[in-house]
Amino acid sequence: MNAIEVRDVHISYKTIKAKSIRQTLFSLKKSTSDRYEAVRGVSFDIKKGEIVGLIGKNGSGKSTLLRSIGGIFSPDSGVIDTMGNNVSLLSIGVGFQNELTGRDNIFLSGLLLGFTKEQIQEKYEEIVRFSELGSFINAPVKTYSSGMHSKLSFSITAVLETDIMLIDEVLSVGDRKFKKKSYAKMKELISNEDRTVMIVSHSAETIKKLCTRVIWLNDGEIVADGETGEVLKQYNEYMDYQEALMAKADKAYWYGKVKVKPTQILLYPTYARYCDDIRYLCQYILKHCPDWEVVWVKHKENEKIGISSKRLKMVLEKTPEYYRAIYSSKIILDDGMNLSKEDIKKHEEQKIYKILKGALGIKDINREAVSQGKKNRSAKLVDYCISNSDFETGTYQSSIWKGKQVLETGHPRNDVLFATESMQKEKAAKVRKFYKIPKDSRIALYAPTCREKFMHGKEWGELDFQALREALHQRFGGEFTILARTHRKDRGKWPEVESSPEVINANNYPELTELMLSCDVGITDYSSWIYDFLLLGHPGFLYAPNAREYEEQRGLCYSLEDTPFPAASNMAELLEHIHGFHEEVFKERAEAFLKEKGCKETGTACQSLVEHFRREME
Amino acid sequence: MKKFWKDLIRYRSYIIYATKANLKSEVAGSYLNWLWWILDPLLFMLVYSFVALIVFGKGEPYFPIFVFIGLNAWNFFSKSINKSVKMVRSYKGTISKVYIPKYILIMIAIMQNLFKMAVAFTLVFIMMPIYRVPLSWYVLNVAPIFFTMFVFTFGCCTIMLHAGVYVADLSNIIAVVLRLIFYMSGIFYNITKRVEEPYGSYLLNFNPMAFLINGLRNSLLYSQGVSYRMLLVIFLIGCVLAVIGIRLIDRHENSYVKVI
Numbered sequence: 001m002n003a004i005e006v007r008d009v010h011i012s013y014k015t016i017k018a019k020s021i022r023q024t025l026f027s028l029k030k031s032t033s034d035r036y037e038a039v040r041g042v043s044f045d046i047k048k049g050e051i052v053g054l055i056g057k058n059g060s061g062k063s064t065l066l067r068s069i070g071g072i073f074s075p076d077s078g079v080i081d082t083m084g085n086n087v088s089l090l091s092i093g094v095g096f097q098n099e100l101t102g103r104d105n106i107f108l109s110g111l112l113l114g115f116t117k118e119q120i121q122e123k124y125e126e127i128v129r130f131s132e133l134g135s136f137i138n139a140p141v142k143t144y145s146s147g148m149h150s151k152l153s154f155s156i157t158a159v160l161e162t163d164i165m166l167i168d169e170v171l172s173v174g175d176r177k178f179k180k181k182s183y184a185k186m187k188e189l190i191s192n193e194d195r196t197v198m199i200v201s202h203s204a205e206t207i208k209k210l211c212t213r214v215i216w217l218n219d220g221e222i223v224a225d226g227e228t229g230e231v232l233k234q235y236n237e238y239m240d241y242q243e244a245l246m247a248k249a250d251k252a253y254w255y256g257k258v259k260v261k262p263t264q265i266l267l268y269p270t271y272a273r274y275c276d277d278i279r280y281l282c283q284y285i286l287k288h289c290p291d292w293e294v295v296w297v298k299h300k301e302n303e304k305i306g307i308s309s310k311r312l313k314m315v316l317e318k319t320p321e322y323y324r325a326i327y328s329s330k331i332i333l334d335d336g337m338n339l340s341k342e343d344i345k346k347h348e349e350q351k352i353y354k355i356l357k358g359a360l361g362i363k364d365i366n367r368e369a370v371s372q373g374k375k376n377r378s379a380k381l382v383d384y385c386i387s388n389s390d391f392e393t394g395t396y397q398s399s400i401w402k403g404k405q406v407l408e409t410g411h412p413r414n415d416v417l418f419a420t421e422s423m424q425k426e427k428a429a430k431v432r433k434f435y436k437i438p439k440d441s442r443i444a445l446y447a448p449t450c451r452e453k454f455m456h457g458k459e460w461g462e463l464d465f466q467a468l469r470e471a472l473h474q475r476f477g478g479e480f481t482i483l484a485r486t487h488r489k490d491r492g493k494w495p496e497v498e499s500s501p502e503v504i505n506a507n508n509y510p511e512l513t514e515l516m517l518s519c520d521v522g523i524t525d526y527s528s529w530i531y532d533f534l535l536l537g538h539p540g541f542l543y544a545p546n547a548r549e550y551e552e553q554r555g556l557c558y559s560l561e562d563t564p565f566p567a568a569s570n571m572a573e574l575l576e577h578i579h580g581f582h583e584e585v586f587k588e589r590a591e592a593f594l595k596e597k598g599c600k601e602t603g604t605a606c607q608s609l610v611e612h613f614r615r616e617m618e
Numbered sequence: 619m620k621k622f623w624k625d626l627i628r629y630r631s632y633i634i635y636a637t638k639a640n641l642k643s644e645v646a647g648s649y650l651n652w653l654w655w656i657l658d659p660l661l662f663m664l665v666y667s668f669v670a671l672i673v674f675g676k677g678e679p680y681f682p683i684f685v686f687i688g689l690n691a692w693n694f695f696s697k698s699i700n701k702s703v704k705m706v707r708s709y710k711g712t713i714s715k716v717y718i719p720k721y722i723l724i725m726i727a728i729m730q731n732l733f734k735m736a737v738a739f740t741l742v743f744i745m746m747p748i749y750r751v752p753l754s755w756y757v758l759n760v761a762p763i764f765f766t767m768f769v770f771t772f773g774c775c776t777i778m779l780h781a782g783v784y785v786a787d788l789s790n791i792i793a794v795v796l797r798l799i800f801y802m803s804g805i806f807y808n809i810t811k812r813v814e815e816p817y818g819s820y821l822l823n824f825n826p827m828a829f830l831i832n833g834l835r836n837s838l839l840y841s842q843g844v845s846y847r848m849l850l851v852i853f854l855i856g857c858v859l860a861v862i863g864i865r866l867i868d869r870h871e872n873s874y875v876k877v878i
Contacts, residue, residue: 067714071717072716073872089715095714097711099643101639107639108636111631116631
């Protein structure tokens with residue numbers, strides 16, 4: 001049975017705005033009635049009990065259509081039939097009379113929705129309770145805050161329960177608590193099979209969770225009408241396409257229109273968290289360079305980076321401010337190939353610095369899965385490469401950045417590994433506090449590298465954490481807590497480690513460097529962090545069950561045997577290596593390794609880099 | 619028109635509730651509450667009495683009641699008109715959320731002013747014995763006069779509501795026009811006596827408010843009758859205006875929201 005029938009509906013706004021008398025008398029032309037057609041020939045049926053989402057960009061006619069269904073204005077042509085159901089429209093900016101009290105407005109709204117006074121009286125208490133207004137209910141609505149306004153309006157519609165509910169962008173009213181509550185109420189209302197609901201929202205999340213069917217309107221016409229997932233997918237594709245177009249326009253527009261500011265530095269991390277190089281450098285600059293302007297590129301609107309400073313300006317990727325910041329920064333620091341995501345021109349005097357995360361790592365960066373275009377762009381853009389060793393310098397020279405000037409300053413992230421003991425202890429204590437690890441417990445970090453594409457879906461050879469703890473206990477003494485951490489790119493693709501007091505899933509900790517400082521033992525397969533960890537001198541082990549396959553497919557810079565760490569290909573071997581760990585031998589091997597690779601880390605990377613920036617600025 | 623009667627029945631409880639609520643809110647913030655509904659015309663009565671009696675030295679028998687009746691009737695009419703012109707804009711919040719026939723809003727405004735006028739008129743009936751006004755059967759004429767005034771005001775209001783939506787500054791003009799009609803309606807002077815013929819007759823015969831106010835005074839104070847024929851004409855004019863206004867509103871009310 002249909003609850004709403006919409007047949008070939010056209011709705012247009014004549015742009016005859018209300019005129020003043022002067023205009024009426026003196027306008028020579030008889031109103032050049034500009035007709036703006038907001039809804040153009042829309043037809044659909046909605047069955048009783050259906051929950052339909054209405055999506056579309058701003059100005060696509062969603063709200064107009066909704067209001068027509070609500071009977072607020074009739075279509076210019078076509079028919080809307082709501083089959084005699086009582087309809088309520090819920091939208092931002094509430095239909096109250098400001099002079100009257102909340103109580104009176106409840107009754108008036110209820111009467112207009114077609115309820116009798118007695119019916120409203122019955123539900124009155126519930127409405128007041130739900131709205132959380134308390135004694136304010138007897139104060140005039142004009143004294144309400146906007147939040148109270150919205151709460152009251154939501155409560156009236158939600159509690160009075162009309163047959164058809166039209167909801168226009170209101171599921172985001174009030175504080176977080178109320179939002180949750182209204183969302184739950186919404187779900188409850190929707191679960192009633194007799195109630196028909198239409199929801200207009202820009203939040204794909206809301207639509208996805210609540211609706212069974214979605215209609216996509218664009219410029220007043222239906223583009224798609226069908227199952228939620230399907231339509232949302234099409235819609236998102238379209239929006240991405242639009243955004244890309246816009247970004248392109250901004251990128252082209254701002255180049256040459258903004259001047260390079262001699263003291264502005266732009267920090268461009270690959271991830272908002274997990275960007276220790278940039279984070280440490282940022283903190284150093286904020287502390288030591290009071291006259292520099294620091295800009296940080298974020299990837300999402302409400303991203304938290306854990307540094308709060310009024311001097312730090314945040315810009316969102318691919319917005320006009322972002323492009324302006326890129327073109328106006330004297331110094332740009334990129335810890336990936338972020339800047340090369342698209343074709344960006346730079347001014348002559350701008351200097352771009354690049355940091356590799358791999359450093360002394362075993363993985364071959366030249367075989368990383370990066371598009372050729374991105375590589376070419378990066379090769380063109382970068383001015384300086386930051387290195388921490390002869391080995392890394394060599395890596396640069398054999399890569400796309402061949403011929404670039406290499407600064408052997410060390411990596412900013414590693415400065416803290418050389419910091420005073422008290423500072424290191426402070427950072428380690430932070431980790432213990434975060435994960436509530438007891439003071440007397442020792443910690444081992446297990447953090448494998450990302451499973452490249454070819455490894456996905458294959459057996460990885462899971463660690464036996466209990467056996468590992470037992471072995472560590474026997475060899476090093478003390479009770480061990482294990483922090484298990486997956487690579488950023490693997491989150492969600494791999495069954496997560498379930499946290500217990502002994503084994504903690506450490507994916508949500510932002511700084512890997514701090515985790516390292518808190519650990520007594522490190523274990524990985526091919527990840528490069530262990531070579532930073534080496535600088536601390538703590539024992540490390542490799543557990544690489546798929547070494548051969550990995551080397552063939554992905555490529556390694558040197559063999560596992562050449563590392564200072566004992567390498568195991570199965571669990572038994574790993575335990576054996578732990579039991580047979582010889583501190584003296586390990587120390588010797590570590591020293592030899594660092595010497596052979598020509599390590600230049602001295603804990604002064606931030607300082608040296610900032611000095612270099614300063615010279616460039618002058 | 620059928621829709622009009624149906625709506626009137628359908629929305630009657632809304633009209634009643636809204637009228638009450640509005641009246642309540644009007645007095646909610648003030649110390650003297652509803653007393654203002656009496657005090658306001660009373661004080662203006664003193665002002666006009668001062669002007670007429672002291673400044674111009676031209677009074678009428680029972681002059682304070684004379685002015686008071688005129689002021690009350692006039693307030694009812696002018697306040698209703700003023701409100702109607704701005705009606706759609708002031709209810710913007712409500713009407714952009716839910717459908718409501720717009721003449722229902724006029725009904726609310728008129729009922730509200732009617733109630734206030736009724737309260738104020740109690741004072742007339744208190745003052746009459748004090749001033750020893752002789753009573754006559756003509757007092758009964760008050761009922762048809764009020765009814766005619768109601769219909770006529772409603773008719774004017776419907777047209778004003780519609781026009782007020784499309785002409786943004788109509789309310790400014792209306793304020794001036796109302797002031798002019800105020801002086802032409804003999805609120806604080808007697809048209810028959812003070813305005814020379816033939817202008818006096820013109821005013822009384824072509825200004826319905828002047829005629830109605832004059833009729834009220836004649837019935838209450840001076841034991842004189844009213845011209846039923848004239849009353850009928852005004853009633854019919856009111857009806858015609860109302861029918862035109864309701865039709866206009868009916869046809870266009872769905873585009874009001876788009877304009878404001």
